[in-house]
Amino acid sequence: RKEVEQDPGPFNVPEGATVAFNCTYSNSASQSFFWYRQDCRKEPKLLMSVYSSGNEDGRFTAQLNRASQYISLLIRDSKLSDSATYLCVVNVRDDKIIFGKGTRLHILP
Amino acid sequence: EPEVTQTPSHQVTQMGQEVILRCVPISNHLYFYWYRQILGQKVEFLVSFYNNEISEKSEIFDDQFSVERPDGSNFTLKIRSTKLEDSAMYFCASSGPSTIGYTFGSGTRLTVV
Numbered sequence: 001r002k003e004v005e006q007d008p009g010p011f012n013v014p015e016g017a018t019v020a021f022n023c024t025y026s027n028s029a030s031q032s033f034f035w036y037r038q039d040c041r042k043e044p045k046l047l048m049s050v051y052s053s054g055n056e057d058g059r060f061t062a063q064l065n066r067a068s069q070y071i072s073l074l075i076r077d078s079k080l081s082d083s084a085t086y087l088c089v090v091n092v093r094d095d096k097i098i099f100g101k102g103t104r105l106h107i108l109p
Numbered sequence: 110e111p112e113v114t115q116t117p118s119h120q121v122t123q124m125g126q127e128v129i130l131r132c133v134p135i136s137n138h139l140y141f142y143w144y145r146q147i148l149g150q151k152v153e154f155l156v157s158f159y160n161n162e163i164s165e166k167s168e169i170f171d172d173q174f175s176v177e178r179p180d181g182s183n184f185t186l187k188i189r190s191t192k193l194e195d196s197a198m199y200f201c202a203s204s205g206p207s208t209i210g211y212t213f214g215s216g217t218r219l220t221v222v
Contacts, residue, residue, distance in 0.1 A: 034210050043200055043213040044152060087152065089210075096165050097211060099144075101151040 002026065006088050006100035014108050017078055021103045023088030024070045032091035033064055035073045037084045038102065044087055047073075075105075083107045111135040115201050115214035122191055122221055130186045130199050130217045138205030141184045143176065144213075145169070145197040152200065158184065191221045 006023045013019045025033075033050040048055065050062040050071045061074040075082055088100035114133040122128050134141050143155040156166040156176055163176065175187045184203075188195055201214040 032210075036210075038152075041198070041218075043215050045213070046210040049209055096154060096157055097142075098154065099152040 003098045004088055004090050004100040006086075006103050008101055008103060010104040010106050012106045012108055013078055015078060015080060018074065018076045019078055019105065020072060020074045021086055021088075021105075022070055022072050023100055024068075025088075025090045025098075026069070027090070027092055028066075028069060030090045030092055033071050034089040034091070034097075035060075035062055035071075036087040036089050036099075038087055039084050044089075044099075047086070078105075078107050080107050080109060111208065111212070113201055113203055113212050113214035115199075115217050117217060118215065119218045120220070122219070124193060124221055125190050128188050128191055128219065130188075130201075130219070132184045132186070132201030132214055133182055134184055134201065134203030135205065135208065135212055136182070138203035138208075138212075140164075140204045141176075141178070142202040142204075142211065143186045144200045144202060146200065146216075147197045155186075155199075188219075191219075193221050195219060196221045 004025050035047040036044040037047045038044045048057050050064045052064050054063045059076045063072045085102040085104050087102045091097045116131045141158040144152050146152045154167050156170045157164045173189045177185045198216045198218050200216045202211045204211045
């Protein structure tokens with residue numbers, strides 16, 4: 001099993017729709033989880049942390065399922081500006097985080 | 110908002126030459142990292158640095174690579190003898206008490222010709 005695995009997509013979604021991504025991780029000792037967003041040829045930028053209780057930030061909701069070792073990201077009422085690659089990031093310990101390959105999202109007008 | 114600064118934004122070098130990529134992490138951060146991303150591929154971990162020493166490195170980070178924190182503010186990545194396959198975007202990141210997660214610099218695009 002890969003350390004962090006994501007569906008690469010692309011997900012082509014009409015504007016206003018809801019879209020969800022999942023990510024699985026292999027190391028059960030992983031401590032922290034994040035979703036990053038990366039625009040073409042730019043640096044990854046933190047979108048949100050993921051907590052066991054689930055957390056929401058505006059149109060974005062993140063969930064963590066430790067038993068099944070996956071995290072999810074839900075985007076509601078998608079905007080054209082949401083088009084990007086979404087990176088699942090797992091922190092194994094303080095000195096190392098591992099990136100998934102990313103899921104490409106295209107929001108269609 | 111505090112940020113991580115990287116210079117140069119783009120570096121072109123001939124195969125076999127040495128390059129130094131520079132980063133200024135966020136001032137009160139304690140952990141520093143270098144990652145690279147080959148065009149079209151995933152972001153790959155190279156090395157982490159804590160308390161003035163390497164705490165972890167990947168298989169990619171071989172003897173051709175080294176890191177330094179020469180003056181308490183800069184954090185550099187040196188590639189001694191560049192190869193064509195070193196062409197990539199190199200991202201510096203830092204983490205610490207003032208921010209959640211890892212803050213990345215805008216990257217240095219290294220092109221080896």
